[in-house]
Amino acid sequence: xxxxxxxxxLERLHMSTPSTAAPVxxxxxxxxxxxxxxxxxAALRLAVLHDFDEGIDNHFTVAVPGREDQYLISPFGVHxxxxxxxxxxxxxxxxxxxxxxxxxxxxxxxxxxxxxxxTGAKVVLHTHQPxxxxxxxxxxxxxxxxxxxxxxxxxxxAYDDHYTGLAAELSEGERLSQLMSGGKTVLFMKxxxxxxxxxxxxxxxxxxxxxxxxxxxxxxxxxTGQPLNVLTESVIQRIKNPSPLDRHPRSERERLFxxxxxxxxxxxxxxxxx
Numbered sequence: 636x637x638x639x640x641x642x643x644x645l646e647r648l649h650m651s652t653p654s655t656a657a658p659v660x661x662x663x664x665x666x667x668x669x670x671x672x673x674x675x676x677a678a679l680r681l682a683v684l685h686d687f688d689e690g691i692d693n694h695f696t697v698a699v700p701g702r703e704d705q706y707l708i709s710p711f712g713v714h715x716x717x718x719x720x721x722x723x724x725x726x727x728x729x730x731x732x733x734x735x736x737x738x739x740x741x742x743x744x745x746x747x748x749x750x751x752x753x754t755g756a757k758v759v760l761h762t763h764q765p766x767x768x769x770x771x772x773x774x775x776x777x778x779x780x781x782x783x784x785x786x787x788x789x790x791x792x793a794y795d796d797h798y799t800g801l802a803a804e805l806s807e808g809e810r811l812s813q814l815m816s817g818g819k820t821v822l823f824m825k826x827x828x829x830x831x832x833x834x835x836x837x838x839x840x841x842x843x844x845x846x847x848x849x850x851x852x853x854x855x856x857x858x859t860g861q862p863l864n865v866l867t868e869s870v871i872q873r874i875k876n877p878s879p880l881d882r883h884p885r886s887e888r889e890r891l892f893x894x895x896x897x898x899x900x901x902x903x904x905x906x907x908x909x
Contacts (some may be wrong), residue, residue: 749808
């Protein structure tokens with residue numbers, strides 16, 4: 636009962652009159668490192684609101700702008716709802732802490748650092764979020780383009796069908812990176828979770844959010860026992876290729892989405908930009 640009430644409160648927040656005020660990320664606008672720290676902290680707090688988190692486990696990482704082999708991460712042991720820009724630490728692929736306090740958790744080093752290096756991704760987000768994981772527990776775990784939201788993921792999901800246990804070596808991240816070759820931006824990790832990558836926190840988090848929605852609707856539809864009505868290839872292509880009349884290009888949609896989400900955090904759990 637308590638869980639239902641929590642979701643109802645969050646729904647009311649989204650239904651409230653939208654604000655056009657800029658989120659608090661507007662501080663230090665000329666410092667790109669500070670900006671990504673703020674966005675990373677906001678994404679972690681958002682993940683709690685969206686039920687993507689497992690307390691202190693799983694990881695979001697961002698490549699430090701202008702530096703090689705340096706990655707931002709929230710210190711292990713900090714609850715995601717407590718993430719702050721000022722406490723982000725920097726680590727490298729060797730597992731060394733270069734800035735901040737704390738030791739990088741082994742799976743973050745083993746998975747995230749190689750994925751950054753080999754895919755070129757600026758942002759790597761990995762969760763065990765419930766609906767995506769529920770789909771990945773199935774032998775037939777493919778996300779089907781049976782909704783408009785799911786159609787956007789057609790052709791960009793890589794599938795790791797061989798879970799090997801807790802990641803403890805860089806070779807695991809290298810193995811996963813190979814699966815994501817060819818422009819894949821999402822990884823389904825059977826019996827484990829999901830990963831999204833991107834050029835910005837806004838882009839990668841929007842993918843994670845939309846992915847959970849698509850997985851949830853598919854799992855719910857599968858629960859009816861009725862066959863799914865998969866979209867035709869021509870419809871999928873129309874969805875994935877926006878109209879030339881579209882006034883909001885994809886990058887603008889990503890920015891607007893994340894700024895709106897940060898305003899939600901500003902109302903319910905401020906402090907991520909401290």
